[in-house]
Each structure stands twice: as C-alpha cells, then as structure tokens.
Amino acid sequence: MQMSCSCVTDKRPSLRLLWSSCALVQQGELSPARAMGGASELHFLKEPGDVIAVRDRPLLLDCEAEGEGPVSVAWRRNGVTVETSERVSVLANGSLLIRKFSKRRQDNQSDSGEYECAVTNGNGLVLVSRRARVRVASLPKFLSQPQSLVVPEGGVARLSCQLNAVPEANVTWQRNRQEVTRGDPRYTLLPVGILQIASVSRTDAGLFRCVASNIANTRYSDEAQLSVTVSGPRLYQEPVILSGPQNLTITVHQTAILECVATGNPRPIVSWSRLDGRSIGVEGVQVLGSGNLMISDASIDHSGVYVCSANRPGSRVRRTALGLLQVQAPPEFVQWPQSLSRPVGGSAVFTCTARGVPEPTVTWLKNGRLLKTDANVSISKNNSTLSIARITADDEAIYQCIAENSAGTNQASARLALTQGAHLPSCPTAQEAL
Structure with missing residues (x-):
C-alpha cells in the first residue's frame, strides 16, 4: 500500500506538544484536519x-x-x-x-x-x-394605565395597561378587586395587557385595574371606572375600529397577536387579510375574541402587512386598519470555514456564509481577537471570505466567523495549521508497505 508522510517539526514548545511525530496517511482517505497528529x-x-x-x-x-x-x-x-x-x-x-x-x-x-x-x-x-x-429581571412603573370610560349598553369596552418588563410580565385583570376570569366569552384578555368586553351590560360596570407580575415583582395599576349607560333602542352606527393592529417585531417561533376591536350597529364583522394578497393560512392561526388575530410559532413567511377590516353586515361599508408584522431569524450558517493545513509561504482561503433576518453582519476573529487585515490578510465578498496570501508562522491560529443580527449571534471556527515547508526538515521518503 502506497503511504505518504505528513509532519511538522518546530522548536516552539507549543508545537512540539501537538506535532512531535509524523502521521502516516493513506492517500486520499483522510482530511488534512484528521491528519494533524490525530489530536x-x-x-x-x-x-x-x-x-x-x-x-x-x-x-x-x-x-x-x-x-x-x-x-x-x-x-x-x-x-x-x-x-x-x-x-x-x-x-x-x-x-x-x-x-x-x-x-x-x-x-x-x-x-x-x-x-x-x-x-x-x-x-x-x-x-x-x-x-x-x-x-x-425588572418590573418598572407602568408606561400607560387603564382610563375610565363610558360605554352604552351593548357596546364594546377596551381597557389597557402597558409596561416594559424583563422578562415579559404576566398581566391579569381585576374588577372591584376580584379577578376577571376567562369564563365569560364576552371578555377577551390579551397577553399584551389588553381587556376587551363585547356586548357590554350594566353588570359589567365597576372599577377595573390590571395586575402585572414576573420574577422581579408585582405591580397594580390605578383603577379605572367603567360606566354603562342605558338608553332606548340603539341607533344605526357606522363601523368604527376602536383599536387596530400595531407594528410588531418578533423572533421566529414566537407568538404574534394583532389586535382589532370594532364597534357599530349592527355589530360589524371583523376579517383579516394580507396587503400583498397572500393567504394568511390556517396552521397556527386563530382568532381571539371577536376579531384579534393570533399567529403561533411564527416563521419568516408570516412577515408582512396585515389588514383588519370591519364590515357592516349586508353592505360594502367597511373600515380598515393596517399593521406591519416583522419576523426576525437569528443567523445560521450556509457555508462553514474549513480547517486547513498549509506550508509557510503558501496561501489559505476561509469562506463563511450566513443567512438570517435581518441580514447578518460577519466579522472575523483570530485566536479570540478581532482580526487585523494587512498586505497579506484580506477580507472580501461582504466579509464572507478571508484570504491569507503568504502564510507566516504567526498565521497559525484558530479563525472564527461571527455572524450577528438583532435576533442573535452565531459562530463557526476553523484552524490553520502549518505543514512541511522549505524551512523545515523533510519527512522520510515514501515507502512501499510490505
């Protein structure tokens, strides 16, 4: 069997530990990385x-x-x-x-x-x-608190509170200091701190407050008075969207909730569509309450402008509201840099391609520090390619490709090892194995 020998001999102690002996490699069967002393x-x-x-x-x-x-x-x-x-x-x-x-x-x-x-x-x-x-973890003061409101009987009430908590707070509601449950289908509690009450009745009147809690603390909002007016037969009212979808940015696999609450007489029908005409789909998609859209396990394909429409039954009268959903994805590598074995004076090229939303930025590290370019070391093709023109002993290192965007970071690494060069002793010549 024809054998060849690959070896590195160097007086530096750091290299003697790794390359103290030659490695016999069967031609074409082992990669350079596996031939590097078996380490x-x-x-x-x-x-x-x-x-x-x-x-x-x-x-x-x-x-x-x-x-x-x-x-x-x-x-x-x-x-x-x-x-x-x-x-x-x-x-x-x-x-x-x-x-x-x-x-x-x-x-x-x-x-x-x-x-x-x-x-x-x-x-x-x-x-x-x-x-x-x-x-x-933190639970700061409320950015906004529920406001008192007067709603006609049969109308729609919306109460909200907002705060920036880390981690996201669990928000519940109380009416007259008693917890509001999900047992009444007229009540819709959205995780983002919104309470919607459809077909309001006189028994819904009272003092409402939201309760926000996480691992850091628990906070109670100010109380807001919900008053319900009673009058004669309700008059015709054009559809009105009380609150439409807000622009929202999430990461893949998270849940998106797009609000749409409308009122009118007769009660408007709420529907959803995409501005680009594409189907919203049904998998992982459901309607909360009378018109809020929830998308579970969101993917990049869910990104787009969503249109909430409130239509008066039996007519073409409608009102619309738009909201932009952006689904981000952390970087993942399409092409990884590969470990290389090269002689001093030779050249090396490492390629690293990453994708994500938004498009990741790529930087390179050498032995854990930001790579410095010079006449021999260059980075090109939108930082995806690292080239070393004339390898020196100082170029032996681990090179890392760092891909980063607002959704996360990822890293891949490759090693450049020095092999036999003109300045090193040669290995024994090829021998025929008996």
Missing part, C-alpha cells in the same frame, strides 16, 4: 446562552470545552476580562458563577451585559464562545 480540535461542549438574572440571586453561565492539551478558560464581559473574587468565580468545568447578582455594584456598574468565554489550549490557540446577553 482533537479545540471545540465547545457547552456555550453560554442568553439569560435573565434575578438581583441578589446566583447566576451560572455555562462554558465547557475540550481539545488537545490542557484547556484554560477566561471570561469577558462587554469585551473586558472578568476578575474573579469571592463573589465571582470560574468553576472547574469552565462555567462562570456569580454568587450574588448585582444590579448596581460599588463601582456603579451592573453585572448585566454581554458575556463570552475564551478557551485556550496547550498550544496557545484560542476559541471564543457566542456572546450571551445577561439582563436583570
């Missing part, structure tokens, strides 16, 4: 993920990696190395433990931020994890 490539077993922390409670961020030689782990927050202390420590497996999460420390800084772990192997090669966004 395991540096890679992550666990990476940190986005998390919401609770003030004064412990927080654990995962990070675990393996590869050739001993692996050390360091953590960065917003690009700055995290200093360990009695409160903050790196566990044996590389995870970061903050024993008491602080919303505001003595140095007027919060533990919130973007965290990443950087792992280094015995050869000095560095690999950086994806960035994890750490936010502190």
Whole structure:
C-alpha cells in the first residue's frame, strides 16, 4: 500500500506538544484536519446562552470545552476580562458563577451585559464562545394605565395597561378587586395587557385595574371606572375600529397577536387579510375574541402587512386598519470555514456564509481577537471570505466567523495549521508497505 508522510517539526514548545511525530496517511482517505497528529480540535461542549438574572440571586453561565492539551478558560464581559473574587468565580468545568447578582455594584456598574468565554489550549490557540446577553429581571412603573370610560349598553369596552418588563410580565385583570376570569366569552384578555368586553351590560360596570407580575415583582395599576349607560333602542352606527393592529417585531417561533376591536350597529364583522394578497393560512392561526388575530410559532413567511377590516353586515361599508408584522431569524450558517493545513509561504482561503433576518453582519476573529487585515490578510465578498496570501508562522491560529443580527449571534471556527515547508526538515521518503 502506497503511504505518504505528513509532519511538522518546530522548536516552539507549543508545537512540539501537538506535532512531535509524523502521521502516516493513506492517500486520499483522510482530511488534512484528521491528519494533524490525530489530536482533537479545540471545540465547545457547552456555550453560554442568553439569560435573565434575578438581583441578589446566583447566576451560572455555562462554558465547557475540550481539545488537545490542557484547556484554560477566561471570561469577558462587554469585551473586558472578568476578575474573579469571592463573589465571582470560574468553576472547574469552565462555567462562570456569580454568587450574588448585582444590579448596581460599588463601582456603579451592573453585572448585566454581554458575556463570552475564551478557551485556550496547550498550544496557545484560542476559541471564543457566542456572546450571551445577561439582563436583570425588572418590573418598572407602568408606561400607560387603564382610563375610565363610558360605554352604552351593548357596546364594546377596551381597557389597557402597558409596561416594559424583563422578562415579559404576566398581566391579569381585576374588577372591584376580584379577578376577571376567562369564563365569560364576552371578555377577551390579551397577553399584551389588553381587556376587551363585547356586548357590554350594566353588570359589567365597576372599577377595573390590571395586575402585572414576573420574577422581579408585582405591580397594580390605578383603577379605572367603567360606566354603562342605558338608553332606548340603539341607533344605526357606522363601523368604527376602536383599536387596530400595531407594528410588531418578533423572533421566529414566537407568538404574534394583532389586535382589532370594532364597534357599530349592527355589530360589524371583523376579517383579516394580507396587503400583498397572500393567504394568511390556517396552521397556527386563530382568532381571539371577536376579531384579534393570533399567529403561533411564527416563521419568516408570516412577515408582512396585515389588514383588519370591519364590515357592516349586508353592505360594502367597511373600515380598515393596517399593521406591519416583522419576523426576525437569528443567523445560521450556509457555508462553514474549513480547517486547513498549509506550508509557510503558501496561501489559505476561509469562506463563511450566513443567512438570517435581518441580514447578518460577519466579522472575523483570530485566536479570540478581532482580526487585523494587512498586505497579506484580506477580507472580501461582504466579509464572507478571508484570504491569507503568504502564510507566516504567526498565521497559525484558530479563525472564527461571527455572524450577528438583532435576533442573535452565531459562530463557526476553523484552524490553520502549518505543514512541511522549505524551512523545515523533510519527512522520510515514501515507502512501499510490505
């Protein structure tokens, strides 16, 4: 069997550990990466993920990696190395433990931020994890509170409250300090903090307030008085949309709720369509209450302008309201950079293509630091291609492609290893195996 030999000999200790011997490779059957001394490539077993922390409670961020030689782990927050202390420590497996999460420390800084772990192997090669966004749970004051209103009997009432909570608050409603349940089909409680009451009756009158709660706190809004007027036979009334869909941006697999509540006499019929004429579909789509549209497990195809129409029965009289739904998708790789084995003086090209909504931006790291371009190192084709024209010993490293958009980040890595070159001793000549 015809055999060839691939070897790297170098006096640098970091290389002696990995390339202390030649590797016999059967022609055409093993990739360069597998021919590199049979050692395991540096890679992550666990990476940190986005998390919401609770003030004064412990927080654990995962990070675990393996590869050739001993692996050390360091953590960065917003690009700055995290200093360990009695409160903050790196566990044996590389995870970061903050024993008491602080919303505001003595140095007027919060533990919130973007965290990443950087792992280094015995050869000095560095690999950086994806960035994890750490936010502190909060339940701030209401941005808007329910307002008192007067509604004629048989009409429609709408009450709302709004606040920016982390994580999103669970909102319930009380009438005269008693919880409003979903048992009455005339009552529609939307998760976004909206209460709709159809065919209002005198028994619906009372004091209403919303209750918002999450892991951080519970808040009660001001009370609003719902008054119901009683009069003679209701007169004809053109359809009116009390509240139409708002522009909404979500991430794939989340749920979108587009509101549409209308009134009129006779009671208008609410329907939905897309401005582009495409079908809304039926899978994962349902109507809440008398006209609100809910789309579960949203995909990119659900993006578009939605039209709510309130039609007077038996006529062409209608009112419309429009809302834009944007469904974002975090980056995913279409093409990954591949590990390469090249001699000094040779060239190398790494290609990394990612897709997502919005279109991801791509940056490159070399051994965990932002790659600097020069006469020999260039980035082209919208940052998707990294080219090294004349390889030097300093170019041996792990190169990472970081794809990022407003929906998330992703990373892929490849290694450039040096092989036999003119400045290195040659391997034994090919031999016939007996």
